[in-house]
Amino acid sequence: MKLALAIVLSLGASLAQADTLLTYQSPGKPVREIAIAGGKVNMKMSGENADVLFDTRLRAMSIVNHAERRYIVMDEAGIQKMAEFANQMMKMMENLPPQVREQMKGMMGGQGMPGQRVVPQVLIKRSGRRDKVNGMGCELVESWVDGRKQSEMCVAPHSALKIPAADLDTLKAMFAFSKRVTEKFEFAKDLDNQWQQLGDQIPLRMIDNLDGNKPEQFELKSVSNGKLPESRFTIPAGYQQQKIELPQGMPGMGG
Secondary structure, eight states: OHHHHHHHHHHHHHHOOOOOEEEEOOOTSOOOEEEEEHHHEEEEEEEEEEEEEEEETTTEEEEEEETTTTEEEHHHHHHHHHHHHHHHHHHHHHHHHHHHHHHHHHHTOOOOOOTTOOOOOOEEEEEEEEEHHHHHHEEEEEEEEEEOOOOOOEEGGGGGGGGGGGHHHHHHHHHHHHHHHHHHHHTTTTTHHHHHHTTTTEEEEEHHHHHTTEEEEEEOOOOESOOOOOOOOOOOOHOEEOOOOEEEOOOOSOO
């Protein structure tokens, strides 16, 4: 009895401390991987020789460009400076003469101007329907943006995918970081985060760009909990940090 209890406890502990690798595949495209371990996340960017790294302890996100052997670090202090610059630019655009604003709007293909605070409304709708992706049961939900159906996802609880609670907390921390970043920018501070609306559920399949000409579909092909190398979550030696340079002398920037 004691031996059986010890085995159960050890299995539970190993799952709680296990790493997680989510592998997504889109037809005819390279795989997308999300690796999670020890409070860190590595996301392989599809079609690009680049990674996105997130570290909960540093509260920072890094974009690593392997082709150029460079990386950019985005912490909250640096993002605050970027937001201040963007918000100042937004105020300047608001004060432009109407004819200049219209001219610039035409140059941007009729899109909204930085001085126009247009925030899309993102809504997750539960369809009540269920499906299976690679043998895993999931619930169909729809993502609507400004009244248009933009994507459809089939989601499942993280417990069904054997994603340890600690790794799920790491993902939540990354989403919370993204939300804090967004809120610093005046033109996007009210933008809803569809991933946070999903709660503890993970997409097994996602069909995106339904309102466009070329919908894209991604499916979760595998979930593994083996030990991942620390090198997966660190910037390779010899890579140079690329500083984010902002123009100096802008009104109200104090520089």
